[in-house]
Amino acid sequence: MGGKVTCTLGEVKNRADLIVYWGGNPAECHPRHFTKYTLTQKGKFVPKGRKDRTMILVDIRETPSAKAADIFLQVRPSKDFEVLTTLRALIKGQRVSAETVAETGLTLEQLQDFAERMKKARFGVLFFGMGLSMTRGKHMNSAALLSLAAELNAFTKFVAMPMRGHGNVTGGDVVMRWTTGYPFGVNLSRGYPRFNPGEFSTVDLLLRGDNDAALILGADPGATMPQPAIDHLARIPTIVLDPKVTHTSRLARVHITTAATGISAPGTVYRMDEIPLPLRPALKSPYPTDEDVVRRIYKAVAKKPAWFPGTK
Amino acid sequence: MELSITKNATCTFCGCVCDDIELHADGERIVETKRACILGEAWFKNHTAERLYPDALIDGQPATLDDAVEAAAEYLYNAHLPLVYGLSNVTCEAQREAVALAELIGGVVDSHTSL
Numbered sequence: 001m002g003g004k005v006t007c008t009l010g011e012v013k014n015r016a017d018l019i020v021y022w023g024g025n026p027a028e029c030h031p032r033h034f035t036k037y038t039l040t041q042k043g044k045f046v047p048k049g050r051k052d053r054t055m056i057l058v059d060i061r062e063t064p065s066a067k068a069a070d071i072f073l074q075v076r077p078s079k080d081f082e083v084l085t086t087l088r089a090l091i092k093g094q095r096v097s098a099e100t101v102a103e104t105g106l107t108l109e110q111l112q113d114f115a116e117r118m119k120k121a122r123f124g125v126l127f128f129g130m131g132l133s134m135t136r137g138k139h140m141n142s143a144a145l146l147s148l149a150a151e152l153n154a155f156t157k158f159v160a161m162p163m164r165g166h167g168n169v170t171g172g173d174v175v176m177r178w179t180t181g182y183p184f185g186v187n188l189s190r191g192y193p194r195f196n197p198g199e200f201s202t203v204d205l206l207l208r209g210d211n212d213a214a215l216i217l218g219a220d221p222g223a224t225m226p227q228p229a230i231d232h233l234a235r236i237p238t239i240v241l242d243p244k245v246t247h248t249s250r251l252a253r254v255h256i257t258t259a260a261t262g263i264s265a266p267g268t269v270y271r272m273d274e275i276p277l278p279l280r281p282a283l284k285s286p287y288p289t290d291e292d293v294v295r296r297i298y299k300a301v302a303k304k305p306a307w308f309p310g311t312k
Numbered sequence: 313m314e315l316s317i318t319k320n321a322t323c324t325f326c327g328c329v330c331d332d333i334e335l336h337a338d339g340e341r342i343v344e345t346k347r348a349c350i351l352g353e354a355w356f357k358n359h360t361a362e363r364l365y366p367d368a369l370i371d372g373q374p375a376t377l378d379d380a381v382e383a384a385a386e387y388l389y390n391a392h393l394p395l396v397y398g399l400s401n402v403t404c405e406a407q408r409e410a411v412a413l414a415e416l417i418g419g420v421v422d423s424h425t426s427l
């Protein structure tokens with residue numbers, strides 16, 4: 001995301017006095033986020049730890065994370081974008097009608113209080129989860145939240161950070177960015193990178209039946225993707241690299257067992273704030289690492305006559 | 313068997329990527345995960361160093377790694393628009409190799425981010 005105003009979790013720990021979680025449930029999905037990085041730690045500029053910080057939770061449901069929050073704002077489903085744009089108007093002192101706000105499930109007073117707290121914070125942070133970025137509005141919701149964080153910098157220091165999910169998804173974005181210039185869904189079939197989400201993103205490609213072979217590693221789409229996409233993976237030659245025989249392995253032509261990342265395979269993984277961390281595996285696997293296997297496949301393909309765009 | 317202790321191990325189960333875990337292992341499995349949360353503990357204990365699966369499967373039948381690598385290379389080489397997908401539970405080093413392979417075979421490379 002270009003122009004994102006963000007920071008590291010270390011800065012949050014040492015500086016943030018207003019912590020907002022939007023559309024996420026860290027208590028259950030990122031269990032140590034509160035205690036290791038955000039809420040309870042004592043930091044250089046927040047010496048009293050939890051007492052020096054205010055936490056606001058915005059969600060459509062009262063999750064277990066609400067217990068940790070000072071303020072819980074329950075938004076009506078699919079109204080996040082409206083709440084975000086109202087907040088952007090309020091911090092700029094524009095007039096907002098109470099009836100329009102009421103449609104979001106919150107009152108104008110609640111949002112005015114929220115806006116004031118954000119402006120008065122010394123260092124504020126907006127963490128946003130899939131409850132915001134994967135519901136109605138999708139990337140427009142994320143964009144509205146990122147704009148809100150950027151605009152708050154006219155008053156105070158404010159940053160935003162996505163609550164990234166499991167494994168090394170953040171590393172995937174970073175690696176694709178430095179190798180191809182784009183973060184995901186990169187088409188290299190013309191010999192140079194092209195990026196067009198919706199056209200070159202996996203689910204769309206599979207639903208249209210564009211791919212005629214697939215290599216799956218570090219994921220189990222057979223358990224998570226829409227059925228028609230899975231059906232296409234079963235039709236074409238699919239190759240799976242995984243420490244276990246997965247749902248996808250069962251519909252694949254080739255499965256190769258690999259060592260488990262971080263448990264028996266060494267390497268580097270990115271934290272959600274894009275800090276790379278080394279792995280310290282505790283076990284020795286009888287299987288090769290994903291890195292080794294991909295490199296071996298690369299070498300086996302490289303031995304064959306080269307192809308050029310348009311010659312296949 | 314004596315336990316090996318790994319200090320400051322890194323948990324990759326969620327985006328927190330906690331790097332202060334102390335792992336006790338008996339060579340085959342991890343028996344203790346100090347400072348990990350319940351999700352992290354389950355993740356570490358769910359993977360062992362045992363040989364539970366064949367090295368590879370081709371059409372559902374056990375195969376050698378060499379044959380599986382050749383078969384994979386053949387399928388990917390012959391495809392017009394191969395897809396390289398996933399990249400979430402692998403290291404950056406493996407991701408880099410995957411991008412290189414996608415370029416060599418003229419395919420699309422994509423991750424969970426696009427979902």
Ligand code: SF4
Binds near residue numbers: 033323328
């Ligand atoms: S220990 Fe828990 S919070 Fe930390 S990375 Fe693992 S799953 Fe996430």
